[in-house]
Amino acid sequence: MSQSNDSSNPEEKEHDLESIFQQKRILRSQVRKTLKSMDPSLRSHEDNAIQKIVLEAPWFKSSQRLCAYISCSALREVDTSKLLSQILQIPNADGDTKTRKKLYVPRVEDKNSHMRMFHISSIDDLIANSMNILEPAPVDADGNEREDVMQANEPVDLFLLPGLAFDRSGRRLGRGGGYYDTFLKKYQELAKERNWRQPLFVALSYSLQIMDEGIISATPKDMPVDALVSPSGVIPISAAALDRMQF
Numbered sequence: 001m002s003q004s005n006d007s008s009n010p011e012e013k014e015h016d017l018e019s020i021f022q023q024k025r026i027l028r029s030q031v032r033k034t035l036k037s038m039d040p041s042l043r044s045h046e047d048n049a050i051q052k053i054v055l056e057a058p059w060f061k062s063s064q065r066l067c068a069y070i071s072c073s074a075l076r077e078v079d080t081s082k083l084l085s086q087i088l089q090i091p092n093a094d095g096d097t098k099t100r101k102k103l104y105v106p107r108v109e110d111k112n113s114h115m116r117m118f119h120i121s122s123i124d125d126l127i128a129n130s131m132n133i134l135e136p137a138p139v140d141a142d143g144n145e146r147e148d149v150m151q152a153n154e155p156v157d158l159f160l161l162p163g164l165a166f167d168r169s170g171r172r173l174g175r176g177g178g179y180y181d182t183f184l185k186k187y188q189e190l191a192k193e194r195n196w197r198q199p200l201f202v203a204l205s206y207s208l209q210i211m212d213e214g215i216i217s218a219t220p221k222d223m224p225v226d227a228l229v230s231p232s233g234v235i236p237i238s239a240a241a242l243d244r245m246q247f
Helices: 010-036 040-056 081-087 179-193 239-244
Strands: 065-068 102-108 115-120 126-128 134-136 158-161 165-167 200-204 227-230 233-236
Touching: 010 165, 040 081, 040 200, 040 227, 065 081, 102 134, 102 179, 115 134, 115 179, 158 179, 200 239
Parallel strands: 065 102, 065 158, 158 200, 200 227
Antiparallel strands: 102 115, 126 134, 227 233
């Protein structure tokens, strides 16, 4: 990498960033086209394979509190419906809730990369927003405010993340809104302040979304993921993933 990238010259930095943003725009367009032309039967097969791998993984089974996205078929995201159903399953007949995981899901608050994660206990807690994406209402059916993960008293173990493209060094290409990068950074800072163990950031990816290294450009604001789950298995990336995902 040339020294010019570390230059304090604001014009040079701005030019570098604009170049990265342009590369990202081109790659997003390419990946969207590829996803759009993906064979529906292959998509269904990969959706099932990815969710099965997660559900059977020790690191998922042992997680107690997690944040997960609610998949949107129009956005061609890896399906999470089976995962969510499993997490939200009704407790045993004897009322044992000890094994039940606590789930937080995203709600977009505005167009300025502001997203929150609210606790839900049922799929019925979700409502469609203006873009027809399911989100939690800020208050429950009884009018009580839902718990915001940023105000929770206990740490999240795991984040299950969407994205458009990924590579094996942990780079993630989002949709350009900056919602997840902003939120994940804030949560990392919160965990650090409270001396909590950092959560694992695990992205779910179709085979065709995994790029060769060097294709996805990154800025300092882009948050890397710890691991990927593709139909062929788990790809651990960070030291934390190698340690905690039992590789």
